[in-house]
Amino acid sequence: MALATSGSAADAPAVLSAPARARRFRGPRRGAGGPDRWSGGSAGQRLMQHLTPWLFLSAAVGLLLLFTYWPAVNLFYFSVTDWDGIDLTKNFVGLDNYVKVFTDPRIFSVFGVSLYYFIATFAQMAIALYFATILSFSTKFQNLFRGILFFPYLINGVAIGFVFLYLFQPGGTLDTVLSWVGVTDPPKWLGDPNIVNWSLAGTSVWRYTGLNFVLFLGAIQSIPRELYEAAELDGASRFQQFWALIFPGIRRIIGLSFILAVAGALSVFEIPFIMTGGANGSATFVIQTLQTAFAFRQVGLASAMAVVLLMIVLIVTVIQRRVFPDDKVDLT
Amino acid sequence: MARKAIGALALITVAGLALAGCSGGGGGAGDADNTIDGEVKGDIKVMTWRTDLIADGTFDKYAEEFTAKYPDVNVTFEGITDYAGEMQTRMSTTNYGDVLGIPTISPDQYDQFLEPLGKTADFEDTYRFLPASSYEGTQYGVAFGGNANGVVYNKKVFEEAGVTEVPKTEDEWLAALELIKDNTDAIPLYTNYKDGWPLTQSFGNLGVVTDDPDAPITMAENKAPWTEGTDVYAIDSLLYDSVAAGLTEEDPLTTNWEQSKVDLATGKIAAMTLGSWAISQMQAAAEDNGASADDIGYMAFPATVDGKQLAVVGGDYNLAVSKHSEAKAAAWAWIKWVVEESGYTEAQGMISPVLSKPLPDNLAGFTDAGVELMEINPAPAGKESLLADTANDSQIDLYGPLYRQKLVDIARGAADGDKDSYFAELNERWGAAVDQLAG
Numbered sequence: 155m156a157l158a159t160s161g162s163a164a165d166a167p168a169v170l171s172a173p174a175r176a177r178r179f180r181g182p183r184r185g186a187g188g189p190d191r192w193s194g195g196s197a198g199q200r201l202m203q204h205l206t207p208w209l210f211l212s213a214a215v216g217l218l219l220l221f222t223y224w225p226a227v228n229l230f231y232f233s234v235t236d237w238d239g240i241d242l243t244k245n246f247v248g249l250d251n252y253v254k255v256f257t258d259p260r261i262f263s264v265f266g267v268s269l270y271y272f273i274a275t276f277a278q279m280a281i282a283l284y285f286a287t288i289l290s291f292s293t294k295f296q297n298l299f300r301g302i303l304f305f306p307y308l309i310n311g312v313a314i315g316f317v318f319l320y321l322f323q324p325g326g327t328l329d330t331v332l333s334w335v336g337v338t339d340p341p342k343w344l345g346d347p348n349i350v351n352w353s354l355a356g357t358s359v360w361r362y363t364g365l366n367f368v369l370f371l372g373a374i375q376s377i378p379r380e381l382y383e384a385a386e387l388d389g390a391s392r393f394q395q396f397w398a399l400i401f402p403g404i405r406r407i408i409g410l411s412f413i414l415a416v417a418g419a420l421s422v423f424e425i426p427f428i429m430t431g432g433a434n435g436s437a438t439f440v441i442q443t444l445q446t447a448f449a450f451r452q453v454g455l456a457s458a459m460a461v462v463l464l465m466i467v468l469i470v471t472v473i474q475r476r477v478f479p480d481d482k483v484d485l486t
Numbered sequence: 487m488a489r490k491a492i493g494a495l496a497l498i499t500v501a502g503l504a505l506a507g508c509s510g511g512g513g514g515a516g517d518a519d520n521t522i523d524g525e526v527k528g529d530i531k532v533m534t535w536r537t538d539l540i541a542d543g544t545f546d547k548y549a550e551e552f553t554a555k556y557p558d559v560n561v562t563f564e565g566i567t568d569y570a571g572e573m574q575t576r577m578s579t580t581n582y583g584d585v586l587g588i589p590t591i592s593p594d595q596y597d598q599f600l601e602p603l604g605k606t607a608d609f610e611d612t613y614r615f616l617p618a619s620s621y622e623g624t625q626y627g628v629a630f631g632g633n634a635n636g637v638v639y640n641k642k643v644f645e646e647a648g649v650t651e652v653p654k655t656e657d658e659w660l661a662a663l664e665l666i667k668d669n670t671d672a673i674p675l676y677t678n679y680k681d682g683w684p685l686t687q688s689f690g691n692l693g694v695v696t697d698d699p700d701a702p703i704t705m706a707e708n709k710a711p712w713t714e715g716t717d718v719y720a721i722d723s724l725l726y727d728s729v730a731a732g733l734t735e736e737d738p739l740t741t742n743w744e745q746s747k748v749d750l751a752t753g754k755i756a757a758m759t760l761g762s763w764a765i766s767q768m769q770a771a772a773e774d775n776g777a778s779a780d781d782i783g784y785m786a787f788p789a790t791v792d793g794k795q796l797a798v799v800g801g802d803y804n805l806a807v808s809k810h811s812e813a814k815a816a817a818w819a820w821i822k823w824v825v826e827e828s829g830y831t832e833a834q835g836m837i838s839p840v841l842s843k844p845l846p847d848n849l850a851g852f853t854d855a856g857v858e859l860m861e862i863n864p865a866p867a868g869k870e871s872l873l874a875d876t877a878n879d880s881q882i883d884l885y886g887p888l889y890r891q892k893l894v895d896i897a898r899g900a901a902d903g904d905k906d907s908y909f910a911e912l913n914e915r916w917g918a919a920v921d922q923l924a925g
Contacts, residue, residue: 240577240591242598323740344739347900431682433891434739434900449886450878
């Protein structure tokens, strides 16, 4: 049984042209220049040769500076002003906005909502790990199931929001399905303040499990085949193989997923924003930042909130790197 | 080493050029001949929130009629669905059309973005609804149309429930809704909580409870406006008490504005607190769904002062000329033409901002019921943006849905507290902002 669908030369796609096929199977063509083709030439060519890597780099780095670092610098600048988002003058107010972020209890209390998403990430990783393990062994309709599991991640977040909005409606899809199994009095999935965040977190799990799944699957398949064979010869069960081989083998990718999940839980945005607009106690920190900037016209304060969130995510990541050091995995 | 430095320099230059490309621009807007009194010619772009009127060709027809009168002008339109939100971002550029509806920027910022149109005093004989776009005696915009504020309702449902007279006080209102709940299948009051903005509409009634044409300033200077006897207390109480009595939709988190129009028209919803602009949309929904346009009624906010009922009339978006326009005279000519001659307000059932024009037919019910129309006075100099500033500073979004959604949540038992505790919290936050701003 092949480990992966890609990479094995035997089932190369039929669309390759005949010469390409020839190159692929007979190695590089000879006599077309060889490795020392570039070493000669005039001074201009040499200059080009030196400049080429920089030219390639400049496009990518230029875009990075323009669209990531320059806005970030602007954000820091706004965060020390009292700008309302429109006025042509921005007054410098020093650290006032930061003081307000840390002293106004209303700003920080919304981090409680992130806890729901944080807890949900455990379910998300468990489901992803379970299916990644099962589907890395020989299973019926293996590729179909892989596709099904990854599919939600490919759907646009806005579309998912709307789909689940209908699902959670009173008398909607979910209630209908539950009525088949005898649940006659379902709760209001979005209207009940005790349930709304679980509903939203559940939607988030549905959406991101596919991503975790693919990461885990890839990692599991990088474990050498012989180890499984050896384990099977030793009479290890599937579960023992999981604990002794797979789990330690993909520890690093689990650690990475965990960091992404925590950062994601802190900065949840589109699902609650689309489905409830942050109403009914489902506002997250990012939604609140957005409201501060555009509903209350306090772009300065909102920028400070964004900077603080960035710092928190950085700190969480650093702590996690300490707790889960980036050690080499050794399976031998 | 030197090679590396050159490379790095090249890179920084590229990045610098890319950044420089973002600023700059403009040109022509500062031309001395380019004033609103100049020659009417050039290309103008009209920004609009009425995407439906672009789609059905109404605006193209306007443009045709306008260019028949001013052949040197070429009019184009840009429709924006999320007009309020998107225009706020657009205002930080120089590219926000030649004619625009003024988004929510505070009056003291008008001169940064808009071309002054003249002294407010010179407009007063011709136009209504001037205060919203006037600052320190200078006029920056003219309303495109005006609305009355009140409640749109389904007459048939009210009749079926046995409500013979439209409610004139909050008690009568609650009693009427209770009758509807008991005697019909309709939802008595639909909040449109999920869509949010319909919740803000009842704020337009500010002033009718106390018969105070200076209500916005009164509120901006009151340290505890959520106290019995004030306008905002009555407006928010009506919502709170209706929700608390179970007279609104079952799950507010799944409301749907488009569907609500059909439901009101067909009698599944009895009432919604919306401006009179909604009447024509409800009537259209009624006719599209097999009901009669005559079923749609409009009543004043249920409050009575000294035996009379009042309704605030106010302007919709105000049309203004961009400071960065290159054809200011043409832009101003368009505004005057579209407001006075296009027939927009008549077609939309809105109140014309031109004083000499009659009230629309759909407010006939108002006149029959003896409802008096009132206009809010202009804010005194220096206080034009006081209410908005206080709202922003206290983070109570008078013009947005957030604090009212919380109010609904508390009323339906989905959040902690009760009416008194929430109003006390609002008063505390508002009071702190008033201390800072109004002094």
